[in-house]
Amino acid sequence: MKKKWLMLGGALGISSVMMITTGVSAFASTSGYDAYKSALKNTRTIQNVAVQASASLQDNGNVLASAAGNFKVSLNTQTASGSADVKANGATQSVNFYKLKDQTVLKSSTNDTYYVEQERDKEKNKNDAKETLDPQISQQVETVIDALVGNLKDYVAVDAKTDGSKEVSAQLDNSQLPTVVNAIAPIVIKHASNHEQDGEKKDNNANELPFNHDVLQASTPQLTQDIKIEKVSFKANINAANYIEHQEADITISGKDASGTAHQVTVHLQANLSGYNTTTPDTIDLSGKKVQQMDNHQHGKFHGDNE
Amino acid sequence: MDPILETHQLTKVYRNNRGIREISLQLHAGDVYGLLGPNGAGKTTFLKLITGLIRADQGKITLFTGDLIDQFEEGMQHVGCMIESADFHDFITAWQYLKLVGRFYPNITDQRITEVLEVVGLIQVRKDKIKNYSTGMKQKLALAAAILPNPKFVILDEPTNGLDIEGTVMFRRLIKQLSEEHGTTFLISSHMIHELEQLCNRVGIIVDGQLIQEGYVSDLLASGQSLEQFYIHELECRKGGKESA
């Protein structure tokens, strides 16, 4: 009888101690997910930064389109500047832009016109209001995302270097993606490509855009069946000061187009950050230049003003 | 000779203050012991205690030669019992149920199962689901399960409840036969006093959780009393004693 209670007590004692220690160690161990989250939060506090970003789209190994850009962003002065090059079908377009306190200026390499958009006071206020709300909302959003990710945050591996920097990476195969993503993504991809084509036709009359993002669209293979996300990978470097220095992501999608040809489409995105809190965006002097005003009554779309 | 069952100062009191108090009892091999008592006197409580269904507050139970709690497996190996109501997993058949029971004991063949089903008179309905059985049929099945492993000691709680007349006759014959031919020891609680008078060699009377009287049936009959007269007399004595106290 005594032996039985000893066994029971022993099992209870050992298992609860084990449970607490392994639980606490699992809880306390910083996964790559936490490291990245912390760096992301920290990086968001910087006031200005220089960003080098590039993106490319490959189909069966051929580069369909690529884009590269250099940006300087300053949050405290609400200014930014930068240039972007877009290469598609062998043609290159580049765009320079300057966001000043009260106006945004765009210039394409294809012509000499500077497109200027005046900031409206209203919108500015809206932005301010958003920013004050932000910490609270982001806290809630963070909790929800954490819960959704759950134990899968361990997907993200972290490699701590001796100099205090970290490399965070994750790679998800098709089977490792959440079922919901696997089920919905192909449908979205299929429909997205179709819809955007429709949109393109409608917008054809407004051809005086500073840049033509449709160039990209036209060369993308139209996947209609057997669409599947093959792989998603992600990598980020965090420096010793806990700022994100470099991050890149790859998404590989496979599928077949209407004629039955197999495609493997890879999207590659990457960004390098530098000059934390020491960057000043460039400004532009518009005097003596050809200027065209733009009105942005339609959200997200630019239309030439009546001349 | 060691007793088959021995309880020493067995006490179990429920929260409502009912239960049994300090019951000491010995059963010897070959005994057919009848446990008599009014409803709620504690007969079933006693039977549950000696089969380990409930735990005693105090006291000791020795089954065969070992302590019931410490050597439960060894002790119960030779015990067949039906305690309280005859309850079964009602989605299975009598045959399936006895197969389940037989798995615990060595050498229980299909033939043996057929045999006990014939004895209790359920052979015709062995393939019927238990949920379609009447109370009496369930009682017969419980009896069949109790005797299936050829136990040395059989504990029966109100075995004739719901039994029809042939069933009662079958039951009486069965006990007599097992007792005489195999020397099986029985502990039977019942209200059927005439039944017990015919079957038992010893009786004990439990009232208000206490074993107030015990004796050999042959002694009683020799004194010219019937078991019924003896029982009523004891109950009245107890009542009288209580009132005068």
Next chain:
Amino acid sequence: MHKWRAGFINELWLLLYRKKMIAFFTFSVILPILLAVSLHALQPILGLVAVSQSFPIQMLSIYTVVWIPLFILTMTADLFPSEVATRTLKLAFLRPNTRFQVFCAKVAALAVGIGALLVLLGVVTLICNVFAGTALSFAEGMGVFKAYVAAFVAMVALSAVFVFVSQFFKSVSGFMVSAIVLYVALKISPFLLSAMSTFSPASYTDWHMLWISHTVAVGKLWSTSLYLLSSCVLFFTLGYYIFDRKEV
């Protein structure tokens, strides 16, 4: 040992004799096939791969979140509260086996039930793959196998919690309602308290996903495995403690 085996085999037979368990298993087999066939039919509209190589894992993820927990609940209800309600627990107690053996037999039967469900699901989904022309390579098959084993561990750990909880109930409906509420609450709790995603055994229903990843640290898998195993031991021991003191 012989006695324990008898009890265990009996619990398995009782499991088979219950019609709803057969229905559970049948449905578990049919669901992936139905899904595979209907996805195949919808393929031109949806444009996705009907039965891709990840089908066995995707189905597993669906099953471990809802279907298998529901199976565990139903079976636990049959093994414990239902036996109390129908007063059939004594049938096992009166046999020459200890309560520890009875408890172990029931838990083992539950584990076998979970295992059988997983084996069925694995086999059916792999067969679906073969029919869809997307049969898995040996390495992929091993990955799937690993995930299924991990899912089994996580599901047994979850069932330990339910077995413990079920000891407090004397009726099936009371247990079912409370257990479903508990499970939903456990699933929601990480949204309110992030520590719950580590400390609640119910948060490990997608644990098998970690085993097919290439980037998850081995130490992490070990510590979570140990966590789940010790949680199993803890809740089964607590459950047994109450079960052992039951008066029927």
